[in-house]
Structure formats: C-alpha cells, structure tokens
Amino acid sequence: MTMKYIPGNLGSTESDTMLCVYDSLQDEGMVIADPATAADPDLKVLFEYWKRLRRPNGDAHYIDLDFTTLPRRLLPWIYLLQVERGEDIRLKVRTIGELVTQSIGIELRGRYLDEVKGAEETCRRMRFCVERKLPYRIRNTAKWDDVTVTSYEALVLPLCSEDGQVEYVLTVAKYDHVEPVAVCDSSLSALNAPMNLPRFTSSILDEGFAYWDRIRGDRRMPRFADIDAVDIPKLLPHALVLEVEPDPLDFRYRLIGEHVGTFVRKGLKGRSFREFDEKKPGNMIFDTLASVVYGKLPRFGRSSYAGENPKMQMFQEILLPLSDDGETVNRILIFAEFRDKRFKAR
Numbered sequence: 001m002t003m004k005y006i007p008g009n010l011g012s013t014e015s016d017t018m019l020c021v022y023d024s025l026q027d028e029g030m031v032i033a034d035p036a037t038a039a040d041p042d043l044k045v046l047f048e049y050w051k052r053l054r055r056p057n058g059d060a061h062y063i064d065l066d067f068t069t070l071p072r073r074l075l076p077w078i079y080l081l082q083v084e085r086g087e088d089i090r091l092k093v094r095t096i097g098e099l100v101t102q103s104i105g106i107e108l109r110g111r112y113l114d115e116v117k118g119a120e121e122t123c124r125r126m127r128f129c130v131e132r133k134l135p136y137r138i139r140n141t142a143k144w145d146d147v148t149v150t151s152y153e154a155l156v157l158p159l160c161s162e163d164g165q166v167e168y169v170l171t172v173a174k175y176d177h178v179e180p181v182a183v184c185d186s187s188l189s190a191l192n193a194p195m196n197l198p199r200f201t202s203s204i205l206d207e208g209f210a211y212w213d214r215i216r217g218d219r220r221m222p223r224f225a226d227i228d229a230v231d232i233p234k235l236l237p238h239a240l241v242l243e244v245e246p247d248p249l250d251f252r253y254r255l256i257g258e259h260v261g262t263f264v265r266k267g268l269k270g271r272s273f274r275e276f277d278e279k280k281p282g283n284m285i286f287d288t289l290a291s292v293v294y295g296k297l298p299r300f301g302r303s304s305y306a307g308e309n310p311k312m313q314m315f316q317e318i319l320l321p322l323s324d325d326g327e328t329v330n331r332i333l334i335f336a337e338f339r340d341k342r343f344k345a346r
Contacts, residue, residue, distance in 0.1 A: 032125060032136035035155050042074055043137070043155050046172045050135065050157045059133065062159040062168045067297065074172060076100070081113070081126065081169045082294070089127045090114060091169065094294040100173055110287045126156065130166040133158050204238050205318045208335030209298065211235065212320040220296060221323040224331045240334040244293055249281070250274050251289050251332070263315070263338045292319045293329045 035047045049070060053060035067075065076099035081091040093108040101107060108116065113123045129136065135157045154173035161167040211232055216222035229236055237259035242251040252272045256264070273279040273286055280286060292299050299319045317336035321329040 032128075032138050032156075035135045035137045035157070038137045038153065038155060039139075040153050040174045042071075042077065042174060043153060043172060045071060046074060046078075046157070046170075047135070047155055050155075050170070053159075057164075059160040059164060060158065062161065065159060065168075065170070067295075077174055078170065078172050079108070080295075081171070083130050083165075083167050083169065085165075089130055091123065091126050091130075094168075095291050099175075104175075107284070107287070109291055110281065126169055129156050129158050129169055133160070133166055204235065204337045205300070205316065205335055207232075208235055208238070208333075209318055209320070212298070212333065219326055221321045221326065221329065223324050224322045224333075225324075227322075227333070235335060238335050238337055240336060242289065242332045242334065244330050244332065245272065246328075248274075249290060249293065251286070254331070259338070260336050289319065289332060292321050292332055296321055296323075296327075296329055 035043075038044050038047060050060050053064050055061065055064075067078075070078075076097040079096035079100050080094050082094045084090045084092060091113045093111055093113070096109050101109075106116075113119045113126065125136070125138065128134070135155065137153070137155055139153045152173050152175045154171055157170045158166040159168040159170055212222060215226040224241070232239075237257040239255065239257040240253070240260050241255035243254045244250075245252060250272045253268045253270060256269055273289075274281075278285075281290075288299060298321065300316070315336055315338040317334050320333040320335075322331040322333055323329050
C-alpha cells in the first residue's frame with residue numbers, strides 16, 4: 001500500500017486523516033509521527049524544503065534535490081541512503097554529515113544498514129518509508145555496533161526516481177548531546193555546498209577550488225576537458241587526477257603532480273586503489289573518494305602524514321568531482337599540500 005503525505009493546516013480533514021495514519025502506525029509498534037510535528041527548528045526547515053520539492057503528483061524526486069540551496073548549518077546533520085531492490089529492500093549509506101558520525105561514534109558511509117548491529121528497528125522504519133512513500137518524524141535513542149547514542153530527533157524523507165519508486169531516503173538527525181562545531185574543524189562533509197566552502201589555510205587549496213568553481217560555470221561539475229594546464233601553472237605540481245571506474249567502484253591514478261609525487265609512493269601512475277590493501281573499500285581513503293562520487297560535491301580533508309619523509313607532519317587536500325555528462329562523476333581532481341612540523345606550506 002502506498003500512502004501520500006497530504007499537507008494541511010491542523011484541524012483540516014486532510015491533516016486529521018494523516019494524523020490518524022501515524023496514530024495507527026504507533027499502535028502497530030511503528031513509533032513514528034507526522035513530520036510536521038518536529039520540535040527542532042532545523043527539522044522544520046528541512047521538511048518545508050522537502051515539501052517544496054514535491055511535484056503535482058505528490059512525489060519529491062532525488063533529481064530535484066540540490067544541497068546548495070539548503071542552509072549550511074543542516075549539512076553536518078544530514079545523511080543520504082540509496083535504495084537497492086532485490087529479494088529484499090536494502091539501504092546503503094552514501095553520504096553522511098560529520099556531526100552524525102561524531103554522534104554515533106562509528107563510520108557508516110558505504111555500509112548497508114542491515115549489516116549494522118542494533119540497526120534492525122531503524123531498517124524496519126526506513127523500509128516502511130520506501131514502501132509507502134511516507135515521510136515521518138521519530139524521537140528515539142539508538143545503539144548501533146554496541147555504541148549507545150543519547151536521544152535524538154530525526155526526519156526521514158522519501159525521494160523518488162522518474163518511475164515513481166523511492167530511490168533515496170534523505171534523513172536529518174539532531175542528537176541531544178552534541179554541541180554544534182564549525183563544519184571545517186576537521187573535514188567537510190561530502191554534502192557541503194560548493195559555494196559555501198570556507199577559505200582554507202592554504203592558498204593552493206583556495207586557488208584550486210576557485211579554478212574548479214570557475215570552469216564549471218552554472219553546471220554542477222566541470223568536465224575534465226575544461227581543464228587547461230596553461231591556466232594553472234602554479235597549481236599543477238599540487239594536482240592529482242584519479243579516473244573513476246564504476247563497476248566495481250575503483251580509482252586509478254592518471255596524473256600526479258611533482259609536489260605530490262615527492263611525498264607519495266613511487267610508480268602509482270596507472271595503478272588502482274584496489275591493488276593496495278590499505279586503499280581498498282572500507283578504508284577511509286577509499287570511502288572518502290566514494291562520497292565524492294555519490295555526493296557529486298567537493299570534499300576537503302586534512303590528515304596526519306604517514307609517508308617516508310620524517311619532516312612531514314600533515315597534509316590537506318580538496319577533492320573536486322569532474323563529469324563528462326554532468327551527472328556521473330568519472331574523474332576526481334585533487335589539489336594537495338603537504339606540511340612540515342612547523343605547519344608551513346612546502
């Protein structure tokens with residue numbers, strides 16, 4: 001059975017009908033509520049955004065979703081799950097805000113919810129959203145992978161494909177015990193809107209992002225062919241280009257700038273990530289790149305240096321998606337800078 005969410009003022013016949021639907025679901029053990037009753041103001045904002053996405057038939061479509069139009073403060077709390085249909089409905093976490101990860105204490109990006117210990121009830125509710133196209137609000141506590149999370153409030157919102165089936169589930173979750181922090185304190189979520197990226201501590205990353213933003217114009221992403229080496233002589237030594245191989249997902253080194261080549265393993269050009277145990281799926285490096293592919297948005301990263309140069313202490317990089325057709329990320333342009341123990345740019 002498919003239910004359509006019918007918005008209306010409280011007291012109207014439509015709204016009363018939907019409230020009855022949620023009440024009956026609670027009687028069945030599905031402890032969810034009308035999203036219009038969300039207490040957190042940020043959840044209300046996202047729900048209004050979702051309602052504006054809906055087409056005349058009542059469905060909100062994933063293709064119409066544009067994270068750049070969302071308030072930036074919401075992005076660290078959002079996660080996006082892709083629906084996979086087979087014998088059963090499975091949900092895979094594609095992108096996830098860093099404050100959600102911080103709150104639950106585990107990395108979910110790239111994982112199926114049904115493989116996470118303690119997420120059984122969450123899977124049940126998510127499948128309900130997919131099967132009935134019904135958004136909902138929940139107030140609950142969670143214990144995933146034996147990590148207990150204090151109470152949270154969340155919205156779960158269905159996003160359809162052109163055939164009318166739910167293909168993604170958009171969720172925003174606010175956890176009671178987490179204090180907001182600047183999004184850029186450690187790394188930017190894959191959901192961050194390009195025009196909202198802050199200025200970096202590196203002129204290389206500043207200029208690299210500005211160049212990518214300029215050549216994309218009014219498109220979501222530029223093409224690899226749009227890059228002209230003549231325009232960026234200063235940036236070329238810091239550049240790295242990875243080719244995205246879709247099935248199975250993999251990343252192959254195609255270009256390595258001189259500065260980057262000084263600090264990474266020799267002979268990488270032409271080799272793929274799956275050739276190295278430390279870079280295979282499930283590793284943070286691989287999963288971060290995957291989030292750029294699926295999120296189709298830049299990501300900033302800063303990490304400790306683990307290479308052979310004893311003078312280096314950390315590196316920072318910005319990962320920039322490239323697409324020939326405007327939809328599928330088929331290359332990733334990276335600008336990276338390695339820093340010594342005095343944190344001075346090299």
